[in-house]
Amino acid sequence: MGASTGEGADLPETVMVELRRTATELLGNVTSHADDMLAYIVERVPEASADEELRGLTLGSCSSNLEAALSMVRHGIDVSAAAAPVTALEHARAMAARGYSVDVMLRFYRMGHAYFTERILAGITEFVSGAGLAVEVLDSLQRYAFAYIDRISGEVATEYVAELDRIQTRARAARTDAVRALIAGERVDLRRAERTLSHRLTGWQTGFVCFTDRDDVDLARVGAAVGAHLGSSHPLLVPDGARALWGWASTPGAPGVTVSDLRSLAGQVPEPVRVTVGMPAQGAAGFRDSHVQAQRGRRIVELGGRSASVTSYAEIALVDTMSGDLDLARSFVAAELGGLAVVGQRADEERRALLAVLDAQGGLAAAAEALGVHRNTVLQRMRRAEERRGRPANERVAELHAALYLAQVLGRTVLAPVPDQS
Incomplete structure (x- = not known):
């Protein structure tokens, strides 16, 4: 042998x-x-x-x-x-x-x-x-x-x-089933769901979505960085296909999710990735609601082609509310902005100047500082914007403010397709 x-x-x-x-x-x-x-x-x-x-x-x-x-x-x-x-x-x-x-x-x-x-x-x-x-x-x-x-x-x-x-396949399936049941608002055994997900469902829940148009990005690493920034060293991360990731941070207190709170996070997100963050909310209902907001935030980011790497839903909630019917949103923008509702660099500068003034409650100096231009430049752009609009800025102020914000966030999606020739 x-x-x-x-x-x-x-x-x-x-x-x-x-x-x-x-x-x-x-x-x-x-x-x-x-x-x-x-x-x-x-x-x-x-x-x-x-x-x-x-x-x-x-x-x-x-x-x-x-x-x-x-x-x-x-x-x-x-x-x-x-x-x-x-x-x-x-x-x-x-x-x-x-x-x-x-x-x-x-x-x-x-x-x-x-x-x-x-x-x-x-x-x-x-x-x-x-x-x-x-x-x-x-x-x-x-x-x-x-x-x-x-x-x-x-x-x-x-x-x-x-x-x-x-x-691992069974564990992923169980995790996915538990997540989808929570998102759907179904009655679930919370303790069992917590064991399945290795994630606490008490306290504050902050949902976020990471997405990209490439296949070679480590979204799990991005999700871990987002979770850490929100105060969770072990966020719940669930892949949504190859190009998107759902995440949740569970924390004892509500983390800050304003633009300034998330500014330092932007540097940790690679160029081809975008992140939207929902509003913190409590318990299983908060798990669902914050995720829904992050998902709706993704819709707005993709509609408007936003360049910001991280977007808080708090920043765009108004736009989301007003853009459920895009045809209606386009009609509203056109009616409120008139000739200002067109694509083009000059029209964009004038809209931004007018929006900055409204945000500053009429303060030209504050608007100029926010835009990084001279006060007189703001005034000139504001006057041209009023001429394009066909009515002064102090008429239908709330509607004007909303229309300008819609145009800033959604851009070409709600603006006239004919380029500005002025």
Whole structure:
């Protein structure tokens, strides 16, 4: 029997006979050897005996592998025919289910091989008389055992990875189901949902959405940065396809989500990614409401083609409210802005000047500081804006303010498609 053939064509008949007889002798006491192997492994790999079920599977794997390998030697079966015993595969699945690494599981097989070498083969002279013959039998058993372990460990590692994938798939599905149930406002067992999500649903919930138009962006890293900024070191992150990520930060208090609060976060968001953040709200209802706001914020960002990397829903809530019907929003902007409701750089400058003045409650100096231009420039642009509009800025002020804000956030979506030629 060779290292990997098991056919015995390359061994002298005397060696072959002794090899099979030795395997038969060892098989006669396989239960005792399995018990000893278990003790040997547990001493070196304590994880193999973490609980009674795992200990039983470890023992079963020792016994079934010893019996399988020795039986194959006894009957001259090629090692290429070896297949992992059922108990060995179940042991691999149990190791994956308990969260042990594949390295820990494979160490179990290395220690099993070491036991075979140290304990069983060390007493080879008890089975084979004659030093020379014993050495040849020992060499053949060693090579066969190595080839067997090499083959079987590959199979159990494959099963471990497959089981880990099944576990992760089930966990992702359970997390997705729990998230969607919460978003839908269904009655859920909150404690069970918290365990499934590893996320507290009490206290303040702040939802956010990270999205991009590329496939090579690590959105999970962006989501972790957003969560940390909002005060959660372990935010709940749920992929929404390959180009979007839903996230929630659970915190004892409400985090700040104003433009100034989120300004420092913008530097941590890579160029191809946009982030929208909902308003903080409490409990399971807040989990849903803040997420809905972040999603609606994404709609506004995409409609308006906003360049800002981070957008708070608080900043655009009014625009969201007024833009549910885009045709109605366009009509409103056109009616309130008149000739100012067109695409173009000058029209844009005039709208911004007029909006800055309204934001400053008529203060030209404050508007000029906000825009970074001279006070007289603001005044000139404001007057041209009034001329385009066809009525003064102090007429229908609330409507004018809303229309200007709609135009600033949504741009071409609500402005006339004909470019400004003035």
